[in-house]
Amino acid sequence: MTTELTMLVWSAVLGLVQIALAATCSTNQRGLGWAAGARDGIAPPLTGVTARLDRARANFLETFPFFVAVVLIAHLLQLHSGMTVLGAQLYFWARLAYVPVYAAGIPYLRTLIWAGSIVGIVLLLTVLF
Numbered sequence: 001m002t003t004e005l006t007m008l009v010w011s012a013v014l015g016l017v018q019i020a021l022a023a024t025c026s027t028n029q030r031g032l033g034w035a036a037g038a039r040d041g042i043a044p045p046l047t048g049v050t051a052r053l054d055r056a057r058a059n060f061l062e063t064f065p066f067f068v069a070v071v072l073i074a075h076l077l078q079l080h081s082g083m084t085v086l087g088a089q090l091y092f093w094a095r096l097a098y099v100p101v102y103a104a105g106i107p108y109l110r111t112l113i114w115a116g117s118i119v120g121i122v123l124l125l126t127v128l129f
Helices: 003-030 032-036 048-076 082-104 107-128
Strands: none
Touching (some): 003 032, 003 048, 048 082, 048 107
């Protein structure tokens, strides 16, 4: 398996971990009744670290489809280079660092790390053109 595909697999694992963290924390904050119910009403707002973990999860889900697309297209076209490896690694490691930094509420560092993950996607895209 190429490095790019390995980073894709680990990014999927990271996404599942983020979903589990956010779900567990929101269940702790809102209660098991809310989590197990139909959720027809308006949910109580999440606060603190729980809210930040939920926003980090949502942010991951916004960028992950783009990462999946460019990694798979590069793989299908057999475009494997130092640039694709760097892009995939940059995306994964930035997304991994993003979670604790966002949970801790560190604003500017969080944005810088997010930008690093976007740069990773852009590096992968440049190989496709």
